[in-house]
Amino acid sequence: MRILHTSDWHLGQHFMGRSRQAEHQALIDWLLQQVAALDINAVLLAGDIFDTGAPPSYARELYNQLVVRLHEARCQLVLLGGNHDSVATLEESRPLLSYLGCTVIPAVQEDLTRQLLTLRDGEGKPAALLCAVPFVRARDVMQSQAGQSAEEKQLGLQQAITRHYQDLYQLAVAQRTALGEALPILATGHLTTVGASSSESVREIYVGALDAFPSNAFPPFDYIALGHIHRPQQVGGQSHIRYCGSPLALSFDELGQSKQMLLLETAGSAPLSITPLTVPCFQPLCSLRGTLAELQRSIPVALAGIADGQLLWLEVIVEGDDYLSDLQARIQQLLEGQPAELLRLRRARSQQAASLAAERSTLDELTAEEVFERRLELEQIDDTQAADLRQRYRQILQVLQEDQA
Structure with missing residues (x-):
């Protein structure tokens, strides 16, 4: 069986006032090409499907399109709620989407069996068990007590999340025993783990939630598909605990990252194979830094790689000449007639x-x-x-x- 792990799509995001609708449409088209070419049986989207709790109509249309097109491709889709997602928004269409082979887990469920999913191969046979864990809100797994210190609240939440994963894992082990097959047990999560490296576009969660979850608190899953951190990375050097990262650069400091999704291949009791799939860049971004003289040389270099019909979204950080009052006009003059749009101009201070x-x-x-x-x-x-x-x-x-x- 082949499973694709992705996360943090942030449908409906505006990048400094610019819509990303065209990029997300291109992303869906590319994903469907991979599903067909690689014979992918299931797609896991580990949280932050939308950028806000009240996404614009075009973002909802993209969401519905993703569900319908994967259904037509006979590919299972599992959507997990993230901290950006509204539980109510995801819940409203959940029953309907279930008829299209899509399982939506907006939040932690009272009935844990609803979070234990059986993923099937192309022949419809059970190939993996998934403990589908969305973003865990403190109110869903614990009750606050008067007089608790901040450290006690943090520890209590960590213990509650640990119990949630342990309970789901035990359910999965029992299900595997009942099926009588050596199926791998996978899990998802939308949280920050200890040691994970984030970027400026990640909205940190501090009030009433856990700052960082220790990776050694996870049960012995065969693979843990994480979301929330936008940089692709292994956690604690463990190849089976991974952030796939966001498929689009969501801030200028994510430039230089290789955006990817992770392809998992299961084969009975054999170890999982994990292969990164590089996601193409659908909208060129660039951040340039230097004096005006240096920028006069670096801007043409950045524009040289722009294909016909594309527009470069540009961040410029001016050094040395930051005292000038007409910086905006000077930079715009350098860009005049070029396929580039200045989204952010910053003055570098010593x-x-x-x-x-x-x-x-x-x-x-x-x-x-x-x-x-x-x-x-x-x-x-x-x-x-x-x-x-x-x-x-x-x-x-x-x-x-x-x-x-």
Whole structure:
């Protein structure tokens, strides 16, 4: 059996005011080509199907198109709710879509058997068991208690999510025993795991949810298909726990990543085979940095690779000349008559300038988070250390806010 793992489509997203409808349409067309060419039996979309809880009508049309076209291709589709998705929006069409071979899991279910799915091969025979876990909201798996500290709430949620996975795994083992076949047991998840590397487009979840779930708390699944983090990566060096990443670059800092989906192949009790499928770039993006003189040389280079009929979406970060008051006009002049659109212009400030700007700001003008972030910018630490400090700071801040309430 062949299964395709994808996540974080964010249908309906506007990239700095620009619609991505054409890109998502091209993505669906490409996906259907892969399903036909590679004889894929099931597609798993591990959360953040939509970008917002109230997606625009064209995003819903793309969603319905995906379901119908995969049904016509005789390919099973499993859709998991993410933190961006509205449970109500996904639930409203769930019963209808079930008749088209699509299983939608908007949220954690009271009846856990609804989250245990049997995936079938091209001949309709059971080929894998799937513990379909969407984004887990704290209210779905635990009850808050008065007087709990932030750390106690975090630990309680971690334990509740661990129990949820363990209970589902035990159901799957019992189902496998009843079937009498050595079927692989797979799982999904939409969360941040310890050590995962994110990007600026990932909306972090801090209030009432778990910052990071330890990978060693997962039961011994044969494969765990994760969503929420947009960078494709293995978790903790374990090849069977993976983020496939988003198929489209959702922010400029995701440029340079190889966007992909993951193809899983099962064959009885044999180990799963995992093959990345590179997703083409449907909308060229570019981020350029330098002085005006350097940009005058780098912009033509960036435009050289643009195909006829395409338009480059561009971010420009100006260094050295950031004091100029007419930067926008100067950059637009460089782009005049070129197949490019300037989406964001930023002025790069030196460390010293940023420090002086911070000193000129009064505490009354800044939030507690902004003060912390400005102080953190002055430290020479890596991303992992910075993320740990942010987590500790948020926990302390939450305790103080609760004490004052």
